[in-house]
Amino acid sequence: MKRTGGGLSTVAHLTLHEALRRRILLGALIAGGAFLVLYGLGLAAMVNNLGGPDATLLERRVALNMLTLAGLYAANLLVVLMAVLLPVDTLSGEIASGVMQTLAVRPIRRRDIVLGKWLGHWVVLVGYLALLFGGVLALSAVIGRFTPPRIEVGLPLVLLEATVILTISIAGGTRLGTITNGMLAFGLFGMAFIANWVEQIGTGLGNTAAQHIGTIVSLIMPSEALWQMAASQMQPPIIRELGNSPFSPFSVASPAMVWWAGGYVVVVLAIGLRAFGRRAL
Amino acid sequence: MSDLVIEAHGLRKQFGAKTAVDDLSLAVRRGEVFGFLGPNGAGKTTSIKMLLGLVAPTSGSATLLGAPIGDRMVRARLGFLPEHFRFQDWLTGRELLQLHARLLGRSPRDLGSRIEALLARVDLLDAANRPLRTYSKGMTQRVGLAQALLGEPEIVFLDEPTSGLDPLGRLLVRDVIHDLRERGTTVFLNSHLLGEVEATCSRVAFVKAGRTVHELSLGEEDGKVEVAIRAGALPDDVRAAIAQCGRIVDGAAEAAAEQIRVVVDDEERVPEIARAIVGRGIPLYEMKVARKSLEAWFLDVMGDEGRPG
Numbered sequence: 126m127k128r129t130g131g132g133l134s135t136v137a138h139l140t141l142h143e144a145l146r147r148r149i150l151l152g153a154l155i156a157g158g159a160f161l162v163l164y165g166l167g168l169a170a171m172v173n174n175l176g177g178p179d180a181t182l183l184e185r186r187v188a189l190n191m192l193t194l195a196g197l198y199a200a201n202l203l204v205v206l207m208a209v210l211l212p213v214d215t216l217s218g219e220i221a222s223g224v225m226q227t228l229a230v231r232p233i234r235r236r237d238i239v240l241g242k243w244l245g246h247w248v249v250l251v252g253y254l255a256l257l258f259g260g261v262l263a264l265s266a267v268i269g270r271f272t273p274p275r276i277e278v279g280l281p282l283v284l285l286e287a288t289v290i291l292t293i294s295i296a297g298g299t300r301l302g303t304i305t306n307g308m309l310a311f312g313l314f315g316m317a318f319i320a321n322w323v324e325q326i327g328t329g330l331g332n333t334a335a336q337h338i339g340t341i342v343s344l345i346m347p348s349e350a351l352w353q354m355a356a357s358q359m360q361p362p363i364i365r366e367l368g369n370s371p372f373s374p375f376s377v378a379s380p381a382m383v384w385w386a387g388g389y390v391v392v393v394l395a396i397g398l399r400a401f402g403r404r405a406l
Numbered sequence: 407m408s409d410l411v412i413e414a415h416g417l418r419k420q421f422g423a424k425t426a427v428d429d430l431s432l433a434v435r436r437g438e439v440f441g442f443l444g445p446n447g448a449g450k451t452t453s454i455k456m457l458l459g460l461v462a463p464t465s466g467s468a469t470l471l472g473a474p475i476g477d478r479m480v481r482a483r484l485g486f487l488p489e490h491f492r493f494q495d496w497l498t499g500r501e502l503l504q505l506h507a508r509l510l511g512r513s514p515r516d517l518g519s520r521i522e523a524l525l526a527r528v529d530l531l532d533a534a535n536r537p538l539r540t541y542s543k544g545m546t547q548r549v550g551l552a553q554a555l556l557g558e559p560e561i562v563f564l565d566e567p568t569s570g571l572d573p574l575g576r577l578l579v580r581d582v583i584h585d586l587r588e589r590g591t592t593v594f595l596n597s598h599l600l601g602e603v604e605a606t607c608s609r610v611a612f613v614k615a616g617r618t619v620h621e622l623s624l625g626e627e628d629g630k631v632e633v634a635i636r637a638g639a640l641p642d643d644v645r646a647a648i649a650q651c652g653r654i655v656d657g658a659a660e661a662a663a664e665q666i667r668v669v670v671d672d673e674e675r676v677p678e679i680a681r682a683i684v685g686r687g688i689p690l691y692e693m694k695v696a697r698k699s700l701e702a703w704f705l706d707v708m709g710d711e712g713r714p715g
Contacts, residue, residue: 143496227506230481
C-alpha cells in the first residue's frame with residue numbers, strides 16, 4: 126500500500142541519521158566533553174576557597190552562582206555554535222551538489238523537506254543542549270553542592286534562543302550559499318550580543334537612546350535577550366538586584382519577548398518554506 | 407486514457423537575462439524510448455527539470471501522465487537519474503535504495519527483494535554495504551540508475567546516464583533501457599552520445615538553443631535512403647511526382663535553385679526522381695544519395711552552431 130504522508134518523518138529521520146554519522150557531531154561532542162572536564166577541574170580547584178578564606182555562606186553562594194552561570198554561558202556559546210553550524214549547509218549544500226534533485230522529485234512536499242530537516246536538527250540540538258547544560262549543572266551540584274534557582278524556566282529560554290538561531294540557519298540555506306548563510310547567522314547573533322551591551326550600559330548610564338537601540342536590535346534578533354532572561358532567572362533575586370556581574374543585567378526584556386521569539390521562529394521558518402518552495406533545484 | 411505520457415506546449419525558462427529554454431513543445435507516447443538530443447547548453451537539462459517539477463517554467467504548460475507538471479502523486483510514478491548524480495555519500499548503496507523506498511511511501515522491507523534485484527542488476531551487490539563516498543564515479547552512476555528504477559516507474563528520465571561509465575557500464579545501461587522498452591516503460595533519454603541514442607531510442611528530438619528543431623523516428627528511417635537534391639524551381643506537379651517516390655522531409659526554396667531532401671524506400675526510386683525533374687527540363691545541379699546516420703542528422707540539424715567553435 127502506498128502512502129505519501131511520511132515525507133516529513135523520513136527526512137527528519139534521514140537528518141538525524143546524517144548528524145550521527147557525520148564528524149561535526151563527533152567534533153561538537155569532543156569540544157563539549159573537553160569543556161565539561163575543564164569546568165569540573167576548575168570548579169574542584171576553587172570550591173574550597175571561594176570568596177576568600179573567611180567568606181560568609183552568602184558570599185560563597187554568590188561566587189558559586191557566578192561560576193555556574195559562567196559555565197552555563199560557555200555552554201550557551203557552544204550550543205549557539207552548534208545551532209548555526211550543524212544545519213548551515215544542509216539545504217544550500219545539497220542544492221549546490223545536486224543531492225536535492227533526487228530527493229525533491231520523490232512524492233514528498235518541498236515543505237516537508239525543510240520541516241523534516243528542521244525537526245531532525247532540532248532534536249540533535251536539544252540533545253546537545255541537555256548534555257552541556259546538564260553537565261555543568263551536575264558538576265556544580267556534585268562538586269559545589271549548588272544548584273541555581275529556576276532552571277526549569279532558564280533552560281527552556283536557552284532552548285528557545287537556540288531554536289531561533291537554528292531556524293535562521295535553516296531558513297537562510299533555502300536561498301543563500303553555505304558561507305553567506307553562516308555569516309548571516311553569526312552576524313545576527315553578534316549584532317544582538319553587541320546591542321545588548323549597548324543596552325545594558327545605556328540603562329546603567331540612563332541613556333535612553335542606547336536603550337532603544339538595544340530593544341530594537343533584540344526585536345530583529347532575540348537571541349541575546351533570551352539568554353539574558355535565562356541568566357537573570359537562574360540566580361537568586363538578591364544577586365540579580367546587586368547587578369554587579371555580567372550575568373546580572375540592568376535591563377531584562379519583558380516576558381512578551383518569549384512570545385515575540387516564538388512568533389519569530391514561525392515567521393522565519395515560513396519565509397524559508399516559501400523560498401524553498403519556489404526555487405529552482 | 408491518453409496514449410501520450412508527456413505533453414509540453416511552449417515551455418519557456420528564463421534565468422534572469424538568459425533564456426535556457428525558449429519554446430519547447432513535445433509529445434511522448436507511452437512505451438517510447440525518446441531521445442532528447444542537442445549540444446551542451448541547448449537547454450536539455452533545464453527541460454527535464456521543468457518536466458519533473460524541479461524548475462518552474464517561466465511560461466508554457468505541460469502534463470505528465472495526464473497531470474500538470476509537479477503533481478505529487480504523479481511523481482511517485484517517475485524515476486530520475488540526474489546529470490550530476492550526487493547522493494547522500496554517508497549512506498551505503500543499499501541504504502540509499504532503502505531511503506528512496508521510504509521517500510516513495512513504501513517500506514524498505516516491502517521493496518526488499520526489488521532492492522536486492524536492482525543491486526544485482528547494476529552489479530553492485532558486492533559493494534552494497536560500503537558508503538557511497540567510497541564508490542567510483544561509475545558505481546555512483548549505477549546506484550543512481552537503480553534508484554531511478556526502484557519504484558517501477560512508468561516514465562524514467564535519464565540525463566546523460568552513461569557520462570561516468572566505462573564501455574561495460576554503457577552496455578549495461580543499454581541493456582537496462584532495452585529491458586524497460588520491452589516492458590513498455592517510457593524512457594526519456596537526454597544524451598549527446600549519438601551512438602547510444604541510435605542503439606536505444608525509438609524516436610528523437612533535436613534541441614537547439616532551447617527549441618526543438620527536428621523530430622525523427624529512428625525505426626522508421628532504418629534502411630531507408632535519403633536523397634538530397636539541388637535543382638531549379640520545382641513546380642507543384644513535379645513535387646507531387648517526387649512525393650510519389652518518397653517522402654519529402656525538407657525543402658528550402660532559394661532564389662535560383664531549390665534544395666529538397668527526400669527519403670525513399672530503396673535506391674530504384676532515385677532515377678525516377680531524376681527523370682521527373684530532368685524530364686520537365688528543370689536543371690538538376692546535384693543529387694546525393696546517402697544512408698543517413700544519426701550523426702549526419704545531428705550535424706545537419708544543428709548546423710555550424712552545433713560544432714565546437
